[in-house]
Amino acid sequence: MLSETRVPIASAFDIVTARQQGRSLAKELGFENAEMTLIAAAISEVSRNIVEYAGHGVIIFQPPNNGARRGLSVIAQDKGPGIPDIAKAMQYGYSSRRGLGVGLPGAKLLMDDFDIVSKAGDGTTVTMKKWLHNAK
Numbered sequence: 001m002l003s004e005t006r007v008p009i010a011s012a013f014d015i016v017t018a019r020q021q022g023r024s025l026a027k028e029l030g031f032e033n034a035e036m037t038l039i040a041a042a043i044s045e046v047s048r049n050i051v052e053y054a055g056h057g058v059i060i061f062q063p064p065n066n067g068a069r070r071g072l073s074v075i076a077q078d079k080g081p082g083i084p085d086i087a088k089a090m091q092y093g094y095s096s097r098r099g100l101g102v103g104l105p106g107a108k109l110l111m112d113d114f115d116i117v118s119k120a121g122d123g124t125t126v127t128m129k130k131w132l133h134n135a136k
């Protein structure tokens with residue numbers, strides 16, 4: 001991965017594209033199959049949240065800027081309504097829309113690092129990272 005790859009998200013179809021792109025970048029970086037599957041599942045959840053709550057946004061794939069450590073960063077960004085209470089949104093089972101409420105806490109479990117920056121009315125940025133353990 002040279003610098004970054006951006007996948008615009010506005011429909012269910014784009015979620016599939018983001019998953020596939022994430023899998024193929026993860027493979028290229030040296031992740032094993034099982035980890036590629038975890039990463040793809042996390043990408044699904046944050047992409048689906050973009051479509052459901054913000055309408056549209058973008059998934060950005062980057063090599064994390066953390067010295068010698070190698071891995072994959074997945075940034076889900078939208079300019080939607082934002083999340084008024086992040087702690088609440090991160091609770092397992094909390095949904096503002098009769099969802100299962102497992103998307104965000106699930107994505108956090110699947111990845112190594114997980115961070116949300118959001119303000120009501122000002123969009124949402126979810127940054128997730130998976131580190132390579134089998135450094136070659």
Ligand SMILES: Nc1ncnc2c1ncn2[C@@H]1O[C@H](COP(=O)(O)OP(=O)(O)OP(=O)(O)O)[C@@H](O)[C@H]1O
Nearest residue numbers: 049053082089095096097099100101102103104124
């Ligand atoms: N990009 C976003 N913009 C605005 N609100 C969001 C966004 N992502 C999540 N939320 C808020 O956080 C809550 C929890 O999200 P989470 O993905 O965990 O559950 P859900 O989407 O409600 O249900 P599930 O993902 O299990 O179908 C959502 O109900 C919504 O209120």
Ligand SMILES: [Mg+2]
Nearest residue numbers: 045049103104
């Ligand atoms: Mg969700």
